[in-house]
Amino acid sequence: MMRGQTREAFFARIRESLTDRGAPVELPSDLEVARVTASGVDLVTLFMDRAQQVGMRPERVVDDRAAAAKVVEIVTAAGRASAILPEEDIPARALIVDGLKGKGVRLMDVNDRDAAFDADFGITGVSCAIAETGSLCVDSGGTHRRLASLAVPHHIALVRAEQIVPDLLDFAARVSKDDIPANMTLISAPSKTADIEMILVEGVHGPKVVHIIVIAS
Amino acid sequence: MSGQTTQSHEFHPDFKKAAAAALADVRIGATFDRATRLNFDKRRAIMPELGRPMAIRELAARIKDHTLQNLDRYLEQLVENVRKHGGQVHFAETGQQANEIITGIARDVGASLIVKSKSMVSEEIELNQEIEKTGIEVVETDLGEYILQLAGEKPSHIVTPVIHKTKEDIAALFRDKLGIEYTVDPEALTAAARKVLRAKFKAADMGIIGANFAVAETGTICIVTNEGNGRFCSSRPRVVVCLMGIEKVVPRMKDLGIFLKLLGKSATGQRLTCYTSLITGPKRPGDFDGPEEFHLVLLDRGRSRILAGEYRSVLRCIRCGACLNACPVYRRIGGHAYESVYPGPIGKLITPLLASLEEYPDLPTASSLCGACLDACPVRIDIPTYLLHMRNELVEQGRMPWTWRIGFKFWRIGMSSAFLYRCGLKFGRMFMWLLSKDGWLKWLPMDGSGWTDHRDFPLPAKKPFRARWADLQKQLDAEEGR
DSSP: OOSBBBBHHHHHHHHHHEEEEEEEEEOOOOOGOOOSSSSSOOOOHHHHHHHHTTTTTEEEEESSSHHHHHHEEEEEEEESSEEEEOOOOOTTHHHHHHHHHTTTTTEEEEEEEHHHHSSSEEOOOOSSEEETTTEEEEETTOOOGGGGGTTTTTEEEEEEEEEEESHHHHHHSSSSSSSOOOOEEEEOSSSEOOOTTTEEESSSSSSSEEEEEEOOO | OOOOOOSSSSOOOHHHHHHHHHHHOOOHHHHHHHHHHHHHHHHHHHHHGGSSHHHHHHHHHHHHHHHHHHHHHHHHHHHHHHHHOOOEEEEEHHHHHHHHHHHHHHHTTOEEEEEEEEHHHHHHHHHHHHHHTOOOEEEOOOHHHHHHHHHTOOOOSSTTTTTOOOOOHHHHHHHHHOOOOOOOOOHHHHHHHHHHHHHHHHHHHHHEEEEEEEEETTEEEEEEESSSSHHHHHHSSSSSEEEEEEEEEEEEEEHHHHHHHHHHHHHOOSSOOOEEEEEOSOOTOOSSOOOSSSEEEETTTTHHHHHSSTTTGGGGGGOOOHHHHOOOHHHHHGGGGOOOOOOOOHHHHHHHHHTTTTTTTTGGGSSOOHHHHHOTTTTOOHHHHHHHHHHHHHHHHOSSSSHHHHHHHHHHHHHHHHHHHHHHHHHHHHEEEEEEEETTEEOOOOGGGHHHHOOEEEEOSSSSSHHHHHHHHHHHHHHTTO
């Protein structure tokens, strides 16, 4: 059954309302005036500062081994814990798996749709990170698990220094027109609200705590 | 502006009455003043981080103007690209059509529970009420909107919808509706809502989202939320429906970058809202999770009419709420007095434009034209000038009281000659002396009472400034021996 209007009728009305388009306004091709972060700055430091300012917990390590050790340390510090660790390309993934198993941390079945709802930790990689805004970008698709960075109370993201881009403009430029994932999310702080009397509460629906481990040699 | 009334039921907005009632409630003024100032200050603190914020705001305005001017082209491109990625697109001229489309999808897919993230457009068309009529449960998942849904109330701010409620209000509401122990601790209240809503996210078979932006060149819908509910609504359910006003489209991904730089900062003083999701169609073959169906509902509902007229650039609005937070009128009377989905300065324009000026004749006059809204607007919508245009329309429609019409006729004559202007001043001074008492002007007749009801005026100086200036000049000349 046809609901709503036909595409033709819908667009005919819009075109009619644009009979007088007015003096042409050109679409600016150069948006560099909006660049806040140049490529020259120390991206790792800027990224970590910005992430820290909004309540995420960035830490810097020198190599994969140290990154895995840090993850194990964070998870075990929380006591008996469970974690979801998607089979995506996470830096130091094999080392992390070994480390967590060694400490008796329960690794959830990634093929269980509800696993992330029950896990204490979600451990993921990122597709990139943005220094300007201290953001992590996580993509959907393939072996990725959308809820691993969302439904868990603690998210640990592993970021390689070379994944950090300076500016939102750089992020936009690297999004592929043809091969864009079904979902890309920029995570720029722990889940939060100030709906009740403007008082900040963290961990509304998404993670209350976001750890970021930056691997920079 | 021709009338396309939006409310199905009998509804006669009376701004003056509603504003008077709001002013009489001191709690409203105090609550809104505090909340709006907080976000106002946060916005002002963070904007300089953009380096050249004004240049970026003007760039954003230009991108929007270009897009609106070619809206047909960019919408066509958006439709093509959403379809290319496997999404379905629906077209609604009216709110009723959009409701039919969405309830239709819900029935087609056999939905029994719908989770919804915040969408102002859905408020416009009263989508929830229509869904509920079909017997399907729909749950708002933004904490503020959830509180409103439980209370059966409407938002009072487009970004922070529940700022009119105190934590005591919410504590009582949650005790009554969720059966939890009375607590005014925001952490505990949020945790209670989280628990209920988590179960809903898990069980929902359909999600409804709005759109902050839509990128034509990729077919991507962008939504931002701080709580993560938008991510849940667009990731977990089997079917996702996005309801979007046609003005939300931007041409390129890089344009989106510009608007993201502005939106969070303007709305809540955040560099970027916690979660910015770019959604492009349903899950891809081989993806483990994500919706199997993605529907985009494009809604016109009067927007093409705005596009055709002199108010086109009102459609630049990105709904950040910065003008609400800056507005001295909004701060005093709050959001509900406007009796519209969109309150505050931008609401004074959008509301009559989407409905009709006949229905909301008082809104354009509810402004001192101080310009704080223009100053705050990230896309530089010249709200004060547009309000003047609307007032002009009201005059042309003969909707101004006769006292004003005569008064302003005299004003015009007086202002057109220096002699008459001086005569007018003299006459005005005499008039004020006649009505004064103990050196104060305490009462003015007719519409003048609006000025004197709440304050007394000191009488004008016995010797007017012009005369003193002339004397001073003489004195100076004498001293300098000229």
